[in-house]
Amino acid sequence: MSQGRTIVIGIVTLAIGFAGGFVLRPVIAPRQQTEMAAAPPPTAAVSSEARGTQYFVANIDEARQVVAGCRDGSVRSGECATAEEAIIKVEAQERRKRFLGN
Template sequence: MSQGRTIIIVLVTLVIGFTGGFFLRPVLAPLRQTAVAVSPAAAVPQPTAARGTQYFAANLDEARQIVTGCRDGSVRGDECANAEQAVIEVDSRDRFKRFTGN
């Protein structure tokens, strides 16, 4: 009989604890109120996509400017890699043409 009594006492204690926690929750941890925005947020400029190697291969002078800017630290991002790749490809193509005599 004492084991049955222990189970009943534990269940009653749990029910009282959960009920008390349910009713005291708004007092212990009140809900945060959300702020309402009066006006829409200003439009944040979206970063433009990096120009590809094909663009830089067609505009070699601009690609060389971007590469020097990347070395100086004034230009960052994917354009550095794309411009450098385009410059390397064009230079290697020119060297190959001179080597083969075409």
């Protein structure tokens, strides 16, 4: 009976501790406030993100140029793999159309 009482007391103590931590968190570690006026507005024209496979499927000529640049060593980015994948997909679609006669 004494061991059961000890377990219950331990669980209640932990619950109170967790609740106290959640309540006191803003006081212990307040959020850092940033000024929105100091941040420059995002620009839509500049994109450092690599273009996706869907883009290269729609623009297959550009995908071929990127792959050629990757083989030459003049282009080094994450676009090499996505452009190569787009070329493979487009060629597979063309082969499928020729095979099925559609």
